[in-house]
Amino acid sequence: MAGSITSRxxxxxxxxxxxxxxxxxxxxxxxxxxxxxxxxxxxFALCANKNGTTYPTTLVGLPIPAPAKLRMVFGTFSSASSxxxxxxxxxxxxxxxxxxxxxxxxxxxxxxxPMTRTxxxxxxxxxxxxxxxxxxxxxxxxxxxxTMNYTNQDGGVVTGTKTFTFPGAATIAGSGYIIKTEDGDxxxxxxxxxxxxxxxxxxxxxxxxxEFYEIVNTAFSSIASxxxxxxxxxxxxxxxxxxPTGGTITSLxxxxxITGANGYSGVYVGVSDT
Amino acid sequence: MGITSYDGLISQFSNGxxxxxxxxxxxxxxxxxxxxxxxIGRLGYCKQLPNPLPSGVTGYIxxxxxxxxxxxxxxxxxxxxxxxxxxxxxxxxxAGSSMPTRTELGTSNVxxxxxxxxxxxxxxxxxTPGTITVTYTSQAGxxxxxxxxxxxxxxxxxxxxxxxxxxxxxxxxxxSGVTVSGQVSPPTGxxxxxxxxxxTIMPISxxxxxxxxxxxxxxxxxxxxxxxxxxxxCWASNQLAKGLFGEIIVVGNS
Amino acid sequence: MGNVLTSLxxxxxxxxxxxxxxxxxxxxxxxxxxxxxxTCGYTTARRFPATITVPTLGGSVTGAYLVGFRMASAQxxxxxxxxxxxxxxxxxxxxxxxAGSTLPSRIxxxxGSAQQLASIMPIVAIGTTITATSPVxxxxxxxxxxxxxxxxxxxxxxxxxxxxxxxxxxxxxxxDTGIRSVSNISISxxxxxxxxxxGIIPLAVQGSVSGPDPIPxxxxxxxxxxxxxxxxxxxxxxxxxxxxxNIVLVxxx
Numbered sequence: 001m002a003g004s005i006t007s008r009x010x011x012x013x014x015x016x017x018x019x020x021x022x023x024x025x026x027x028x029x030x031x032x033x034x035x036x037x038x039x040x041x042x043x044f045a046l047c048a049n050k051n052g053t054t055y056p057t058t059l060v061g062l063p064i065p066a067p068a069k070l071r072m073v074f075g076t077f078s079s080a081s082s083x084x085x086x087x088x089x090x091x092x093x094x095x096x097x098x099x100x101x102x103x104x105x106x107x108x109x110x111x112x113x114p115m116t117r118t119x120x121x122x123x124x125x126x127x128x129x130x131x132x133x134x135x136x137x138x139x140x141x142x143x144x145x146x147t148m149n150y151t152n153q154d155g156g157v158v159t160g161t162k163t164f165t166f167p168g169a170a171t172i173a174g175s176g177y178i179i180k181t182e183d184g185d186x187x188x189x190x191x192x193x194x195x196x197x198x199x200x201x202x203x204x205x206x207x208x209x210x211e212f213y214e215i216v217n218t219a220f221s222s223i224a225s226x227x228x229x230x231x232x233x234x235x236x237x238x239x240x241x242x243x244p245t246g247g248t249i250t251s252l253x254x255x256x257x258i259t260g261a262n263g264y265s266g267v268y269v270g271v272s273d274t
Numbered sequence: 275m276g277i278t279s280y281d282g283l284i285s286q287f288s289n290g291x292x293x294x295x296x297x298x299x300x301x302x303x304x305x306x307x308x309x310x311x312x313x314i315g316r317l318g319y320c321k322q323l324p325n326p327l328p329s330g331v332t333g334y335i336x337x338x339x340x341x342x343x344x345x346x347x348x349x350x351x352x353x354x355x356x357x358x359x360x361x362x363x364x365x366x367x368x369a370g371s372s373m374p375t376r377t378e379l380g381t382s383n384v385x386x387x388x389x390x391x392x393x394x395x396x397x398x399x400x401x402t403p404g405t406i407t408v409t410y411t412s413q414a415g416x417x418x419x420x421x422x423x424x425x426x427x428x429x430x431x432x433x434x435x436x437x438x439x440x441x442x443x444x445x446x447x448x449x450s451g452v453t454v455s456g457q458v459s460p461p462t463g464x465x466x467x468x469x470x471x472x473x474t475i476m477p478i479s480x481x482x483x484x485x486x487x488x489x490x491x492x493x494x495x496x497x498x499x500x501x502x503x504x505x506x507x508c509w510a511s512n513q514l515a516k517g518l519f520g521e522i523i524v525v526g527n528s
Numbered sequence: 529m530g531n532v533l534t535s536l537x538x539x540x541x542x543x544x545x546x547x548x549x550x551x552x553x554x555x556x557x558x559x560x561x562x563x564x565x566x567t568c569g570y571t572t573a574r575r576f577p578a579t580i581t582v583p584t585l586g587g588s589v590t591g592a593y594l595v596g597f598r599m600a601s602a603q604x605x606x607x608x609x610x611x612x613x614x615x616x617x618x619x620x621x622x623x624x625x626x627a628g629s630t631l632p633s634r635i636x637x638x639x640g641s642a643q644q645l646a647s648i649m650p651i652v653a654i655g656t657t658i659t660a661t662s663p664v665x666x667x668x669x670x671x672x673x674x675x676x677x678x679x680x681x682x683x684x685x686x687x688x689x690x691x692x693x694x695x696x697x698x699x700x701x702x703x704d705t706g707i708r709s710v711s712n713i714s715i716s717x718x719x720x721x722x723x724x725x726x727g728i729i730p731l732a733v734q735g736s737v738s739g740p741d742p743i744p745x746x747x748x749x750x751x752x753x754x755x756x757x758x759x760x761x762x763x764x765x766x767x768x769x770x771x772x773x774n775i776v777l778v779x780x781x
Contacts, residue, residue, distance in 0.1 A: 003289040003290065005288040006281060006288060008280065037515050041300070041344035041516060041517030042517060042519065085342065119290070119324075120293055120328040120331050121329070121330050121331065122324075122329070127294075128295060129296070130296045153296075154322065162302065178519060180302070186295065186298045186318065187296040210296075212296065212521045215340040215483050215485055217482060231490060233338040233486075233487035234280075235294070236284065236288065
């Protein structure tokens with residue numbers, strides 16, 4: 001179905017005539033335990049709306065209106081720390097994990113995955129997500145380890161062979177990592193099982209699937225960087241969340257911070273599209 | 275008709291004729307550093323785009339990419355072509371594809387690429403894998419060119435070497451054969467030969483994604499048919515295990 | 529259609545209708561090159577051995593412009609890609625000169641009539657390693673204004689290695705800034721080697737291992753024709769190196 005935005009001038013007219021969204025925001029996260037090789041190399045904080053969020057257990061997503069499509073056009077992001085990169089992204093809650101017992105410990109969302117949206121003009125197409133595990137209760141005594149069974153980015157069913165091991169026996173709450181997938185896999189459509197092979201005496205986590213909207217690199221502390229999704233890397237992503245195949249799923253608009261947890265402040269702008 | 279304007283790109287986004295794909299890879303092993311292997315690493319694939327092309331789409335154009343890795347590099351991103359493979363223990367070559375033909379500046383040309391020699395099945399310990407001689411057709415269409423490459427013992431999975439081409443050759447169009455010499459009780463293992471059609475060369479900052487704009491920054495809106503993986507090769511600062519993640523956006527050409 | 533460089537839309541349209549030329553280009557410097565001195569260019573430089581020849585232009589394409597350049601190597605940058613003209617060669621053992629070409633006239637930045645080009649980046653390139661002790665090289669040339677019989681005198685390092693490059697611009701006569709052509713090359717001593725003089729029209733520069741593109745570029749965009757040679761250069765390093773560059777050409781019609 002043809003969209004309504006077919007030129008730069010129409011895009012600007014939409015903003016001028018109220019068919020868009022501008023929102024100043026502030027997100028918050030918390031420092032986690034630094035990642036290691038066995039926990040996916042990268043440390044993340046999934047920073048949610050500052051007001052109302054009790055990190056990491058109660059996350060309030062950044063607000064967006066609800067037209068059918070809202071094209072991301074522009075954003076400014078500022079961090080209290082320098083050199084922090086950030087993805088504005090939707091985080092879909094795939095499930096929760098108990099890290100205090102071995103065996104299958106994933107409680108899957110009641111929604112049926114994959115998440116779908118229009119891809120290359122084809123409606124209801126399964127989309128790949130990046131699997132992020134966010135520790136909600138600190139681990140204790142032993143660093144838990146698990147393998148993941150999942151449906152990969154191509155719809156293939158995979159029994160994972162790579163063991164994800166938390167970086168510390170006491171991995172603190174708020175720590176976030178990307179879960180290892182098999183060689184050649186770049187994302188997941190769904191997760192069917194988390195098999196805990198080494199349990200701690202404490203620990204719980206939530207698994208989110210991430211869909212990226214825009215990236216910005218805040219080079220200097222407290223100096224805003226901008227992302228222009230029209231001209232400086234065209235990527236007019238639809239910020240309205242994708243849809244599960246069935247049921248409903250918790251979906252949060254968040255800022256994914258890498259190697260830090262200060263959160264961001266700034267403004268994001270979107271344009272309504274039909 | 276094809277995309278002939280920037281507004282045309284905007285329209286494709288508006289009507290949903292695009293996709294965003296995560297790039298995530300875990301090179302969970304230390305790659306070998308010997309005989310040219312190790313200077314370059316293969317660090318990730320994108321989900322293979324729909325094949326055949328979706329209805330209404332005549333090709334794929336990458337418009338934006340962001341990448342980071344757990345160690346800093348420069349990254350080569352491109353559409354990957356499997357030029358063939360060599361089974362070390364059986365000393366046998368399996369032919370792959372040739373670099374494709376496309377219209378460039380109004381003329382039909384066979385593309386060419388540097389040769390990425392990647393260990394696709396790690397070598398078992400023991401034995402001497404030998405030295406391979408690769409016979410290829412050069413970027414100029416000259417057949418029968420050769421290069422040699424020592425295969426180190428115990429070559430680790432995902433170790434990559436750039437083939438040292440003959441004379442002033444700049445690329446390979448195809449591989450016609452691979453022979454081996456100097457083997458002693460050769461181990462099991464496979465090396466696969468890849469060519470790459472450019473998307474970009476971009477810097478990678480450790481743990482901080484950088485953005486490359488493939489229209490107004492590095493103008494390269496090449497429309498590719500279906501059937502090609504997007505792959506990332508990196509100049510490696512070390513051979514240790516490392517991770518990569520990011521995102522690439524691909525627009526469907528009309 | 530109009531000039532391809534007048535708008536991004538024109539570039540996209542040409543890319544679709546005529547096809548871009550885009551390649552990864554492999555380079556191998558398999559020997560250490562030679563450091564420059566203050567008598568031969570000041571800045572250590574080298575010319576990668578593999579060049580790219582602009583392919584035959586077809587369809588309605590009348591010229592091409594370099595609109596994308598990136599380079600990565602195990603060594604650091606900066607890197608330059610340029611349109612290269614062989615101005616002349618010298619066989620050291622016989623001190624004999626072989627004439628090359630004069631820089632051509634070309635349309636600049638897509639507008640106006642063709643301009644006589646002159647190189648602000650003329651180079652002495654060691655084609656094969658020379659055997660000579662501190663040789664004095666004298667190049668007789670026509671400068672950017674068309675004045676002939678000008679001379680450039682440089683003292684090269686002893687036995688400079690193949691692929692070494694020495695920048696001529698600090699040693700041009702008087703206030704000269706560029707070279708159109710070379711009429712003679714001679715050397716004071718030496719028993720082996722080949723020296724080439726190239727006039728480089730720089731098209732794009734990259735500051736480090738990977739960096740910004742030539743759009744925007746500080747260099748004028750010269751219309752390229754089928755058969756034109758593009759060469760690649762790096763600076764401040766003499767160690768062996770493997771490099772890959774990506775160049776992108778868009779057609780004009």
